[in-house]
Amino acid sequence: MPSNYEPNPPYVSTDYYSEHFHPNELKIVKETIRKSEKLIHRDEIECIYVYGGQGELLINGAVFSFSEGALLLLMPYHIHGFRLREGEVLAIYRITFSIGLLLLTSTNRKVYLQEMKHTYQKLPIMMLNERQKKQVSFSCEEVYWEKQHSSENTDALNLMLISLLVYTVQKNQIIEKEDAKNIRWEILELLQLQHQNQLTLQQIAEQLNLSTKKVQQELRQLTGVGFTENLNRVRMRNAVALMQFEELSINQISKICGYSTEANFYKVFKRFLGVTPLAYRKNGIQQSFVQTRMDAWEIYIYIQRNYKRELQLKTASKELNISEKRINDLLEEAFNQGFKEILLDARLLLAKNLLITLDQTVKEVSQQVGFSDAAAFSRNFKQRYGQTPKQYTLQHKKQRDTCK
Known part of the structure; x- marks a missing residue:
């Protein structure tokens, strides 16, 4: 390793972490990193957005360079750590969440492995456009601020952020690198992708044309x-x-996960x-999640995917085959908001984003987020954020100009 790099600890006996997140839990922190990290892996998924600086990331022994604007999606089998040169500084958002939260974004959770397989097999770094x-x-x-300043439940906001990040990952061409996946990477990936089978050490060794002793040695x-x-x-x-x-019964889960x-x-x-x-299902999950029924999450995801349409409660009722009253009851129980409030939240949050990222008129933005009437959009925006869309856009333009 070149001498101008901050040293990493040896790539042996990596630290293993599990924060035992509940299925719908998410943590987001802003960090400034000034030196190389020790290598870790964890039960949870880590999504890192780099909003300042550059450096390198070691993943399963392979090295990837990145810079400002990189989005990193690190799965549990990615053993990783930042490597920085002397004087390099990274500014990042680190978003940590359970596999359970990622499963909620899937339209077919009963075949979750197939839904996620293409994500697992990709190399985990992509560069975003402006x-x-x-x-x-x-x-x-937005999510970071809400978690810092609000005591209210942020489950819906968590799911919104993960949906955006997963969509961005799937839409982007992930950086490919020849020979990036070394033998250790291949072993861990096979364990992830084939854990549902009656998998043996011998089978892994045969697939990779290695001895069982070599597989054990690399894993250790x-x-x-x-x-x-x-x-x-x-x-x-x-x-x-x-x-x-x-x-899913516990017996079904045991079989899905590969136990005979x-x-x-x-x-x-x-x-x-x-x-x-x-006991885990009764105590841990029941208190934090089961009370917010899966039906409510499915309705919420439906709203997130359709809010750009002229969406109404009666339309949702027909397409979801759930009564209008039942939809509102489920959403109120889960999120303390009804259908109209959640739909409005989704539209206004996207509008805030578009107003400062696109060079479009207020009317054009209002149409993009599902409002047929620009005046109604402006009125709702001001009620929610205390200023008109035009005032909000001008304020952020001044802030950007000041920072230049």
């Missing part, structure tokens, strides 16, 4: 533990994510989580 930078930066700052050097423990980690983080879906017997699943689950699967 418009995307503004959109992601705005959304991160990378993670500090061997094949069985790494496989159980993958299965457990997916099992916890699936606990939120009430239609429910007894073995219970044994491993209790060792990792300290409680049985049944």
Whole structure:
């Protein structure tokens, strides 16, 4: 390693973290990083937006360069750490969330592995264009501010941010790098993608044309533990994510996650989580999530995907095959807001973003976010934010000019 780099600790026995997030939980922090990090991996997913500086990221032994405007999507099997030269400084948003929250953005959660497989197999760094930078930066700052200044439940806002980040990842061409996936990366990726099967060490070795001894050696050097423990980690983080879906029994979850017997699943689950699967579902999930029923989340996602239309409650009722009263009851229970309020929130939040990222008139922005009447848009905007759309745009233009 060149001498002008801050040193990384040895790439052996990497630190392993689990914050035991609930399925709908999200944490966002702003960080200034001035030196290289030690290598870690965790149960949760980490999405990092770089809004200042440049550096390199080590992932599973491969090195990736990036600069301001990079979006990094780090899955649990990405063992990673920043590497900085002397004097380099990074400014980032670090968003940490459970696999469970990512599953909520899927339209078909019963086949979640297929839904997420293409994301797992991509290399995890992409560069955003100017418009995307503004959109992601705005959304991160909005969620960060709300979490700092509001005591209210931010579940809906969490899902909005993850939906945007996942959409941005899927839309962008992720940086490809020849030979980036070394043998350690390949082993961890196979564990992730095949954990549902009755997977053995021998099978992994044969797929990679390695000896079983070599696979164990690479895993121990990378993670500090061997094949069985790494496989159980993958299965457990997916099992916890699936606990939120009430239609799946514990027996079904155990089979989905690759366990041949429910007894073995219970044994491993209790060792990792300290409680049985049944106790976890009753206590941990019930208090934080089950009360906000899955139906409410599906309605919320429907609103997020359709708010640009001239959407009405009766239209949603027909398309979702749920009565208008039931829709409002579910949303009130989950988010303390009805259909109209959530729809208005989604439209106004996007409008704030577009007003400062696009060179468009107020009328054009109002039409983009689903308002047929620009006057009604301006009135609602002022009621919510205390200033008209035009005043808001001018204020941010002055702030940008001052910063130049």
